[in-house]
Amino acid sequence: MSIERFRLDGQVAIVTGASRGIGKAIALTLAGLGAKVVVSSRKVEACQPVVDTIKASGGTAIAVACNVGDSSQLEQLVAATEVQLGAPRILVCNAASNPVYGPMANIDDKVFEKIMNVNVRSNITLINRVSQGMAAQGGGAVVLLSSVVGFAGSKNIGTYAVSKAADAQLARNYAIELGPKKIRVNAVAPGLIKTDFAEALWSGPGGDAFAQKTPLGRLGEPDDIAGVVAFLASDAARFVTGQTIITDGGVMIADPF
Numbered sequence: 001m002s003i004e005r006f007r008l009d010g011q012v013a014i015v016t017g018a019s020r021g022i023g024k025a026i027a028l029t030l031a032g033l034g035a036k037v038v039v040s041s042r043k044v045e046a047c048q049p050v051v052d053t054i055k056a057s058g059g060t061a062i063a064v065a066c067n068v069g070d071s072s073q074l075e076q077l078v079a080a081t082e083v084q085l086g087a088p089r090i091l092v093c094n095a096a097s098n099p100v101y102g103p104m105a106n107i108d109d110k111v112f113e114k115i116m117n118v119n120v121r122s123n124i125t126l127i128n129r130v131s132q133g134m135a136a137q138g139g140g141a142v143v144l145l146s147s148v149v150g151f152a153g154s155k156n157i158g159t160y161a162v163s164k165a166a167d168a169q170l171a172r173n174y175a176i177e178l179g180p181k182k183i184r185v186n187a188v189a190p191g192l193i194k195t196d197f198a199e200a201l202w203s204g205p206g207g208d209a210f211a212q213k214t215p216l217g218r219l220g221e222p223d224d225i226a227g228v229v230a231f232l233a234s235d236a237a238r239f240v241t242g243q244t245i246i247t248d249g250g251v252m253i254a255d256p257f
Helices: 021-032 044-056 071-084 109-137 160-182 206-212 221-231
Strands: 012-015 037-039 058-066 090-093 140-145 183-190 243-245
Touching: 012 071, 012 160, 021 037, 021 044, 021 058, 021 090, 021 206, 021 221, 037 044, 037 071, 037 221, 044 183, 058 071, 071 109, 090 221, 109 140, 109 160, 109 183, 140 160, 140 221, 160 183, 183 206
Parallel strands: 012 037, 012 090, 037 058, 090 140, 140 183, 183 243
Antiparallel strands: none
16 A cells, blocks of 8 residues: 555644644644645634644644534534635544533533534534535545544543543534545544643543553654554545544553453
8 A cells, every 4th residue: 555545645633622632743743744724623722832833843723713503603614614725625623522520410401512512512613614515526535534432331431531532423414424535534442641621530640540551651642543544534444434443551451361
């Protein structure tokens, strides 16, 4: 297989939640492989440093503010992309929210709705919108960010886990729906990654203990996820669809004894 199948030259890619952490690493990686990247998050000022880094390396990128919980802003995100760079061939749904820590017995209805709207409904809206342009171009790739917590029980982030399990199911559903249009849909399920979003879980002794239980003996870094996303977005993964790739350093298969 030619190494060129990993390249993304000229393809337009939208990455949500791309101002920091995993999303930033994904945006930089896709740009390094030749994609024209739309760096998006709530505040455009937070996206601009990522855009500047890409441009400084000779790449193409724009910043577009978008609160993914607002359907009108999702439309504006795609419309701005189409006007400035063209219809996207790659969509990476990375933005997520988890404003609560504790048992589901105490979950407030509004908080539950926010998590599901941001983590699930926004992905549905974006996929439905960009799939039209992808189909017109002969195909495309969608990558959803799920999580290993979507494959296990959780006493403290249960609603978040439900939303991430749903994202893995979205990949399966849409892979079937959009396959005839040559659009592949997959998900990546990170383990514990050293980001600001997950700092409460990995900082301090708790993170050290978690790393010791991981077969690779360490916590994940954003770049560990970005490489998997780039593979799924590329033609190297042209026969991969409807899958969720667990990227957790081996935690899910670790010896319980």
